[in-house]
Amino acid sequence: QVQLVESGGGLVQAGGSLRLSCAASGRTFSALAYAVVWFRQAPGKEREFVVGITRSDYTYYAVSVKGRFTISRDNAKNTVYLQMNSLKPEDTAMYYCAVSRSVARTPGAVDYWGQGTQVTVSS
Numbered sequence: 001q002v003q004l005v006e007s008g009g010g011l012v013q014a015g016g017s018l019r020l021s022c023a024a025s026g027r028t029f030s031a032l033a034y035a036v037v038w039f040r041q042a043p044g045k046e047r048e049f050v051v052g053i054t055r056s057d058y059t060y061y062a063v064s065v066k067g068r069f070t071i072s073r074d075n076a077k078n079t080v081y082l083q084m085n086s087l088k089p090e091d092t093a094m095y096y097c098a099v100s101r102s103v104a105r106t107p108g109a110v111d112y113w114g115q116g117t118q119v120t121v122s123s
Contacts, residue, residue: 001026001027002024002025002026002027002034002099003024003025003026003112004022004097004098004099004112004113004115005022005023005114005115006022006095006096006115007020007021008020008082008117009117009118009119010118010119010120011120011122012087012119012121012122013121014087014088014089014121014122014123015086015087016121017083017084017085017086017087018084018087018119019082020038020081020082020095020117020119021081022036022038022079022081022097022114023077024078024079024080024099025078028075028078029073029078029099030055030075030078034055034099034100034101034111035052035053035054035055035099035100035102035103035104036052036053036071036073036080036097036098036099037049037050037052037053037098037099037103037104037110038050038051038052038071038082038096038097038098039098039110040091040093040095040096040119041093041116042092045093047096048062049062049104049106050062050069050095051065051069051071051082052071052104052105053072053080053103057073059071060103064090065084065091068084068086068087069082069083069085070082070083070085071083080097082095084119087119087121089122090121091119091121092119092120092121093118093119094116094117094118094119095116095117096113096114096115096116097113098111098113098114099112
């Protein structure tokens with residue numbers, strides 16, 4: 001069992017930056033045979049894949065965020081980060097950290113979810 005806790009969301013103006021954190025408890029990310037992924041869900045829309053990082057630190061990005069978002073991990077802190085730069089109003093959503101056996105591109109492939117953190121980008 002693993003618990004995921006996101007933090008770092010908030011309100012930011014377009015063009016600004018935020019860094020989200022995903023901390024794991026129960027088991028460490030490095031001990032898990034899991035990839036860590038971020039999804040987001042805007043009101044009235046389906047939950048969508050944003051970015052993922054494998055145990056070997058391969059990264060995968062949605063086209064909409066590539067070049068603006070960066071995922072990284074700190075194994076010593078058992079935390080995965082999502083650095084979001086050049087934010088746009090369309091990035092406004094609830095952001096969820098999750099783990100999956102491979103980099104899940106669909107919500108159904110996720111094994112564990114965090115509770116989410118809200119990101120709001122004003123124009």
